[in-house]
Amino acid sequence: MSRGWGGQMESLDEGDAAGLQAYADELRATFMRIQDEGAELHAKAKAVQVTEKSRDGLVSVTVGSRGELVRLDIDPRVYRHPDARGLADSITETVRRAAAQVQERITELFAPLVPAEQMQAHLEGDLETVMKQLAEQMGGKR
Structure with missing residues (x-):
């Protein structure tokens, strides 16, 4: 058996044909599963939110499924020792950790x-x- 591809002819033996058919069947089955389960998984993934606290416990953030900041809470104790740069770094690091957890959860869902x-x-x-x-x-x- 042979097939044309870009003007060239390649030999395709029965083993290759069976392998291609098996791969096509696998792709079809995967597509059907995605079609059947995908909408539900997508809805679950969109609903994922993670809340994370900073290492000192003074900052709490909640991020959504795309890693976007949904909520930010700052403990009033931060005013005892004002440090704008330290607070900003704490917020940024806490958001990054929460966003990484969101990605892990979505990866697990799918x-x-x-x-x-x-x-x-x-x-x-x-x-x-x-x-x-x-x-x-x-x-x-x-």
């Missing part, structure tokens, strides 16, 4: 459908890694 590394790359906006993973999958490497 784990039945999307490999963790692939989901993490999507969440981090790492287009290079996402494209590399897709190319490897399309080439049959996994």
